[in-house]
Amino acid sequence: MASSKKKTMSRNRFFRLGLVLSTLAVFIASVILFFWFTTRALFSKNRHFVLKNVSVVSVGWWDKQSRRVANILKLKPGQTNLFEVDLKSLRSVLEKEPSIERVTAARQLPDSIKINIIERIPRAFLGSRNIDLVSDATGIVMDKNTCVPLNPKIPVIKNFRVRRGHKLQPGLEIASLKPALELIMITRTDYPEFKIDEISMGGHEEMYLRIFYGTGSPRExxxxxxxxxxxxxxxxxxxxxxxxxxxKDTRTNMNLCYKGQVLITQ
Incomplete structure (x- = not known):
């Protein structure tokens, strides 16, 4: 009889423990559901937070391109709820645009999203000044018509290699441009007395430049x-x-490919 009583007490103890755990699980689920419904009611399904305005700020071509940006991001003023917008995803999508370097985005309650865009700066024409393709300092190809206003006198880079299977178009990153672009940036920061007009990439790790030196009457x-x-x-x-x-040497052809000396010819 004592053994039977112990078994009954043990079953009751497990029953009470199971009841407590079940009650706790129901309570936690209720709290989660409460917060979920509350969040929907207060934010994601609240009509007061429906998007009305997409504000775009930049110093270049993208400034005030609100309608275009909204279309790219599939934002629908009057329909999209402000709290259903994933800001990280929004930034990622915009940064895939060739002329955009970096994006910040923030909600502005009750009904706006503000987007700040930092644009890539064109540093060289690709192939010719008569075509629309330019590159920034990292070798990203852009359409000159959808980037910051450019200086028509920026250098031209020619005879560069594009990886096999890739088409020269906006968004492509061209590694073979890097030496020429690095040279262009060095002249801007360290040697402003040099003005590069054209760079042609050689096939044996050399570059051919048409370059001007001087500030008053620069010489080619x-x-x-x-x-x-x-x-x-x-x-x-x-x-x-x-x-x-x-x-007073009038020769203007210089070859720096000979170690330790410069070969000057007519």
Whole structure:
């Protein structure tokens, strides 16, 4: 009889424990459902938070392109709820546009989304100044008609290689442009007295430049240089130009591909 009583007490103990756990599970589920319905009522299904305005701010072409941006993001003013918009996804979609470098986005209660766009800056024409393709400093191809207003005198890069199976079009990143673009940026930051007009990529790790030196009446030079150690190449070129100017040397063809010396020809 004592054994039977112990078994009964044990069953009652497990029953009470199961009842407590079941009650706790129901309580937790109820709390979750309460917060879910409350969140929907207060935010995602609240008519007061329906999107009315998409504000786009940039310093270039994308400034005030609200309708275009809303179409790209599939935002529907008057229908889309502000709290159903995934801001991280929104930024990711816009940053796939070739001329856009970085995006920030924020909700502005009760009915707006503000988008700030940092655009890529065109640094060179690709192939010719007569076509619409340009590149930023990282080698991203863009359409000049949908990027920041560009200086028509930026350099032209020619004879670059595009990876097999890829078409030259906006959005493509071209690795073979990197040496030329690096050289262009160095002249902007360290050697502003040089103005590059054209760069032609050679097939043996060299570059052919048409470049101007000087500020008052710049003189044109045709230069061949390696695609590496570019800052040092410009230092050597500047030294050679200054020496030829002092010597009244009228020759303007310079080859820097010979280690330790500059070959100057007519």
């Amino acid at each position: 030079y045709n230069v061949v240089m390696p695609q590496s150690d570019l800052k040092n190449n410009l230092r050597i070129l500047k030294t050679a130009i200054l020496k030829s100017t002092r010597d």
